[in-house]
Amino acid sequence: MATILHAKGLNKSFGAVTAANDINVAVEQDSVVGLIGSNGAGKTTFINMVTGYLKPTTGSIHFEGRDITSLKPRQITQLGICRSFQIPQLYNTMTVAENLMVGVGIVASSGARWAKSNRLDVAPEQAVEAMLEQFGLGDYRNRQSGLLPEGTRKLLDIAMAMVVRPRILLLDEPTSGVSADEKFVLMDRVMAAVREGKVTVLFVEHDMEVVERYTHRILAFYEGRIIADGEPAKVLDDVEVRKYVIGEAH
Amino acid sequence: MKLDRTSIAIVVITVALLAAAPALPRWAMSLLNVSLCYGTVVLGMMLLMRTGLVSFGHGLYYCLGAYAAGTVDQMLKIPDMALMVLAGAAATGIVAAILGLLLARYRDIFFAMLSLAFSMILYGLLVKSSALGSTDGFNISAKSIFGIAVVDNAHRYATFGITVVLTMLSAFLLNRYLRSHRGRLAEAIRDNELRVEYMGASVRTTIHLHYVISAVLAGIGGALMAINIGHIDPEMTYWPQSGEFVFIAILSGTGNVFAPIGGALVFETIRSFAYEYSPNTWQMVLGITMLIVMIFLPGGLWSLLQRRKPA
Ligand SMILES: Nc1ncnc2c1ncn2[C@@H]1O[C@H](COP(=O)(O)OP(=O)(O)OP(=O)(O)O)[C@@H](O)[C@H]1O
């Protein structure tokens, strides 16, 4: 299968802290990749570098063969890489439907700089309806997003990343703050949407049950390095991973 | 084009005002004129506030618009109302496009104070330039509209007409804009700039655009005021004037384009009555009004009229 995202030799440090240490990853199109690692292992830093929030000190990131290392978050989004956040980033004074409409509106009025896959093929209102339906947010449509329960905020945050129709979706702890019995409901929804849109997914997750169920491949981070990379069963069985990742993440 | 309720109301009120003109007593017409001029400036403040920004120096564009109008009369000797307003809009648009390059990088108190600084620079320049009348300013008198000469009553109606039409047209266009995809970004930016960028839109470009639009609205308001009053001076860019715009904007609320216009009318009405009946304490009356509004109507006067949204 074709490589859609390629990170080569990424390094990033904050003072004495090394948050990324020679990260090399090639992600295949349509795959679902789990990122695991204890607190401070460098998972968010990796997502931040891919989406342009942080520039790596050295190394490069290629998306579909194109160097995106020096692009701004906005430009990277326009090419088709979008993300959710560890802490949901919503428009808190707006309703759920209005939150999504902002994204649909941006896509609807987007120019030629945007990737073709972003283009809207239905009326904006219909696009919002479809998103509400797909993410099971219909009942919340007119509720103010700032007042929603945490699990719903998480879901909306992911929907806001999906609304601009990405090719790659990066999710930072989609199930944190979500109750145990809702985790799988949330992930089922997200994965259904992802499959329908033919989106490649990378997601950070602390719950190994969730990781094992939904991924084709796992990257295990420790102190800014990738200590294991491969099929879920193999990685979760790795001695180092058991010691440094699973041991610490309860 | 399917019109929303606000657009229809704007059209109806415009027609009603123009039709009522001959029946309006002089004091009412001038109260309306001044309120509408202020209202146009505050429409611009409203757009900025929706975007999450407050300018303490919008007197800059109000004054610049007025002086551009004055220049058309004094220097070019073409005292045409339409041309004066056009000059006001153009001058403010150009200056805001340049200053916006810098201001669009700032937020909160920094944006507010930097705006104030620019307005005080203009004040300093005007006070120093004797060709423009220094602190006294100068008189201007419009004598035609679209090339048609107007005197006496015709002049009065023409002034009222252009003030009503341009204010209402500004409100109409701003209302359409706020309902557009790009216009909706205003509140999105106020709520969460990070998410706007991660949805692929440029925060800085949008703020820059909104800054220019708000400046042009202030410029139009200033030019109209110059035509109405027939006199301009540097006080128009002095800080209390800018403060007055902020005052009206907060009094009004940002819920609808009628808010700034209605708020300006309420403000002017209170001011003229308070000034007449208690000339020494009229500021106190305004202060108390503001206090009451802020405590009981945090969404401004507009929230009185707003129907509650279903939960
Ligand atoms: N902007 C920053 N400034 C300084 N240090 C940072 C910054 N961002 C991350 N770090 C540091 O880099 C290291 C990796 O952080 P990162 O957020 O990538 O971890 P993580 O794997 O996402 O952890 P968690 O599971 O807690 O979210 C940590 O030691 C963190 O303190």
Ligand SMILES: [Mg+2]
């Ligand atoms: Mg993290």
